[in-house]
Amino acid sequence: MKKNALTITREDDFAGWYQQVIAEADMAEESGVRGSMIMRPWGYGIWERVQYLMDQRIKATGHENCYFPLFIPLSYFAKEAEHVDGFAKEMAVVTHHRLKKGPDGGLIVDPDAKLEEPLVVRPTSETVIGTAFARWVQSWRDLPVMINQWANVVRWEMRTRMFLRTTEFLWQEGHTAHATKAEAMEETLSALEMYREFSENVLAMPVIAGEKPENERFPGADATYSIEAMMQDGKALQAGTSHFLGQTFSKAQNIRFQDKEGEFQFAYTTSWGTSTRMIGGVIMTHGDDDGMRVPPLIAPYQVVIVPMLRDKPEDKEVLDYCKALAKDIAKLRAFDEPVRVKVDITGAKTQTKRWSWIKKGAPVILEIGPRDMADDKVAMIRRDALYQDSGKLDTKFLAKAEFIPEIPALLSDIQTALHTEARERMDGNVKKGVEYWSDVERFYAPKKKHPGWLEVQWCKATGEELKSIEERLKKLKLTFRNVPVDADAADGTCIFTGKPAVERIIIGKAY
């Protein structure tokens, strides 16, 4: 009978299921420090793949990596009011540089070691990088400046969730400065497109790319764009953002250059980022009731070989057979890279190893026992299609010589299958054509579990009017996600105000 590897199903308790996947797949665990997680090898391995493949794209679009300091002088933030307002409440601040023995023998902060100027642990690097840009940019010939850094940042969030919102997280932040507004806007949209393509093709996670309304903008930005992914519970996850910063930061930080006419001009800047949050998105997009399903492109190991060892003399032969098999598979290339294969030589029981790789979500699991060895076969489990219709594990016994050359195509097939499944789910859960607010209320009635999103027409309200619309959405626990870049033009009336509509916007519940 069918028995799932996890005890909590997505249907019963999505939040509990999410945590169980992370624990059972050995991806991450609590560290004992509020909101700070330990990323274990399987989780970090996925992040390394994300880094590697994203880094290629960042460099291919003309950016160079560099590294800025973790500590930012407090005064740097004072230069841009809106920016500091946005982050003030969540900044970790270093005020002292020494400890000493306290009266009770324990260590206390030495009051004599107070810093002249407190240092902020970076929540994002616009301020330091902008300060450097101001030095680097003197002439129109110095532009554009296009850099990226891979770093950790700290935001003291009140409520944390593994991968989705941790106090410290890992990310990449791109920062660019340009001579013209048009060029900076082009850069902003090019980063957005890079994220969209990456999410779809690498993470197999479908997204909607679009512009955020005014109230959802990055603090200090003139425009913010995002990619929004739909989780299996119908909620939205903002999986990447790209900001057009206009001249706000260049004016605050004096990023100025002389143009060809010798006139001083302020540069136009952009910033864009993606983080370890994407891994949370991958879990909630592809995970199932047996654990994680990792898309082959980001799987630390794409093929895992589980030798069936029995503490008997023939174990050595089985192991040798597996190692030779791994060697053959490692010679193959999939997605233009060598296939990543691992032989699980640990002494654990076969069943334990099998289920552990199922829960981790290795795309292809090969079980090799004496019988396979004798017949020159492999027993293959495809993680994205675990079960037969009967509910039995769908283990396929295949001739080794015929199977090996098929591996690259198989991995590619799994990548596509995961993407297609997620794509269909998202497309089926974005409802268009709703015209009345009462229909919105009905659509998001409390009893509906996974309602998904609505694409509605609206008047692109700003200021106070936008605030009151926000309040109405909030009552239904809804937020604006974004205005899809490829949405149709508006041709109706605003669902909130009845005024002529300006654009189409996505609304939904969000993480």
Place this chain on the structure above:
RNA sequence: CGGGAAGUAGCUCAGUCUGGUAGAGUACUGCGUUCGGGACGCAGGGGCCGGAGGUUCGAAUCCUCUCUUCCCGACCA
């Protein structure tokens, strides 16, 4: 940061109300029988009961403070 719940063996938890010095399942170690859907039997090892104070002859248990986690809000990638 407000409201709720919880922290006891690696993990999941019982024991706390009614104070008397530590339990189960699972995992782990050894031996034996098994083995292609998470095997079984026997024998073992493992805990400063989250931390600090207090009450008491005696505290996992009662009191105070604190840290961490989870859920619901507010805030946010």
